[in-house]
Amino acid sequence: MTENLLMILIGLSIVNIGINLVKKPKVDIKPQLKQVEDLMVKFDLTLERTEKSIKDEFQRNRTESNFLSKTNREELTNSLKSFEEKFAENIKELNELLRQKFGDFSIQQNQINKQTTENVKEVKLSVENQLKSIREDNTKQLDEMRKTVDEKLQKTLNERLSQSFETVGKQLQAVQEGLGEMRSLATDVGGLKKVLSNVKMRGGIGEIQLSMLLEQILAPDQYEANVKTKASSADLVEFAIKLPGRDDSGKNVWLPIDAKFPKDIYEQLQEAYDEGDQARVLIAQKNLDNTIKKMAKDISDKYIDPPNTTDFGIMFLPFEGIYAEVVRKAALLEDLQRNYKIIVTGPTTLAAILNSLQMGFKTLAIQKRSSEVWQVLGAVKKEFENFSGIMEKAQKNIQTGLNQLDDVMGKRTRAIQRKLKGVEALSETETKNILPELSDGSLLLDDENDDL
Template sequence: MGENDSDYGNGQRGAYLLIAYYFMEIVLLTVNLVLLLVLLFLFIGRRQTKQWDELQTVLRQQMQENREELNRSIRELRMEITQTLSENIRHLQDAMYQNMRANGELQAQKFDELTKQQDKLVTSTEKRLDDMRVMVEEKLQKTLNERIGQSFEIVRSQLENVQKGLGEMQSLAQDVGGLKKVLSNVKRRGTFGEVQLGALLEQMLSPEQYAVNVKTKKSSTDFVEYAIKLPGKNDNEEVVYLPVDAKFPPDIYERYYDAFEAGDAAAMDACGKQLETVIKKMAKDIHEKYVDPPATTDFAIMFLPFENIYAEVIRRTTLVETLQKEYKIVVTGPTTLGAILNSLQMGFRTLAIQKRTSEVWSVLGAVKTEFGKFGGMLQKVQKNLQNAGDQLEEVMGKRTRAIERRLRQVEELPQDESRKILPLEAFDDDDDETTENP
């Protein structure tokens, strides 16, 4: 601030010197002009005297001196002005340099502050970016972990299902292996058919309606696997057996099915004929061993434990007719045997109802007789109750009034004295209860 005031004072002084210089120039010019006018006037008069010459000389000298003095003053003034201007210029340059340096320092300071602010902004931005990156990474990691966890859970459940399925397939393979072993052995195949037949009979009929391992033919030593008990014509007659035998010819059917899958018509015909031959032989065997009317029905049932074998046999209508006409054999599968057993069960129920009809009528007749006796007894009871009511009314009416007439003249005693004489507490209690509960 002091440097600026000094520069301002130097500038004012330089301005004053410049004004003085111009003023002196004007004064000198005016003096010279006056002298010129005087000389001109002297020249015009042409009457110059010695005094005028001296005066002219003096004037010239004076003008010369004035000129020299003016030149000297001008030079000094110029030198002073030049020096002042130089100083002013130097001060101005110094001031400008100081201002430029101050501005530079200020700009440098501002630039430093701006740089610091920019650094802070960059640092804050980087921190925020780091925070955002961490947050995004955490969210991504969390989402990724959840997705991976869900994927692992799905994979684990699927692996568990696969493992369970493998276990089921292994158990199924074992079951299939066991079934194959059963089906590959003739004795086991027969046992399998017997077990399935027994399950159907046990499910559809009661234990009293069928028998197991029955000798149906007296002249034979063979026992049929199962026989259904059918009632005779009269109640006193013995039951009539319906033989049911399970047969299982899978070998021929497997060869027939393989030929069908291969599309070999000749092999299919050959296997079909072999199947018919085996079925006829089985039907003949059942008829000769187990059918013996009147101890049995005039027909028997051949049970085939698989629907596909039954369907293949029943598809051959000529074979079915031959079995029914020549051997009196009815071929059934699991479904058809269930329907037959259901029909027999309905027949058993109808027959039981018919047998119980006479008993029902007898019971109803006895009830009717007893009800007639019961009506007569009710009439007698009604008459007795009516007579008792009449007698009670007579006692309560006439006899009571007669007693009251006799006792009117008798003086009544207090209740305490009367109770001492006649202990009639029970009657009083009864009267109280009657009064309370009319």
């Protein structure tokens, strides 16, 4: 530490001398240079001694460190060896203890197994004896039940057989009657098939169903049957709905509705579905599409004639099955609406359309009658004003009568009471004897009648 301080002082002295030399350049510097050289020599000697001292110190530290490391390794080796020996002894003791415990446990387990085996044998014998007793009792009871059941079964069987034979006889008779009804039903079905196979009759069925829907929803003056809607055609549409015109001329615009029933094509499609023949299904679907298009074209050419009619018509399919098959194809519906201006409906959808039209008719009627309603409201307002004046007069008259009544009930009553103050009051019985007409209220009623 001292040597380090000495080196620092020498360095500071050299720096100080250098600074002085710089500040005083004209002074003779040889003595000072000599002094600096001496200091430099001393500084070198001091530096060598310091370096040697540092090296010796490092050597001593390295030697001590090696000695300590060796000592620590020896102590650690001895400790580990001692720990291994002690751990081995503990493991040995633990093994001996476990061997002893497992030996005792094995003996106890053998005793428990032996005791359990004896208990199981006893329980088994007891259960076997009880089961034997139960089996014997069950056998006896089953024999008794079998006898009882056989007797009752024989009796019941005889009764049931008698009833069954009687019932079978009645049912055979009913079957014979049913066969007669089936023959009659077959005849009716045959007639229905003939009707459905007749194109004109099929059209009649659709027309009847369409007529029933119109009758149920619309008023008779809102539609007509067998209407000529196109001036250049003599064909009559089955039904046409009267819609209000676009101006106030009162001329109606017709909405044509025609019923169609492609039964044969639809039956071919159903047969193809039932057989699962995909090729036939595709052919039948195509035939149905073409048939529907022809029917739509027929309606469009014969019955649609704007402005006498709407710019579209309605094709009514009388059965939901055919309608569902048609509406499955969005392209077909779009083609019918775009090229032929035809809307396809079934019973349900047509009913919804008719209900919407009916609501429109009601709204239109309300609009047309709104001026009449306004006039009625004006008359009611005038009458109410007259009624209000009459009520005010009546109120004044009633108030005048109440004031007079208060005067009579107040002043006059008190005056009469003062006059009669000295008169002795009679008992109720004497009063009834003298004035019997007061007992039943007849006088009061007479007074009320006089007032009325």
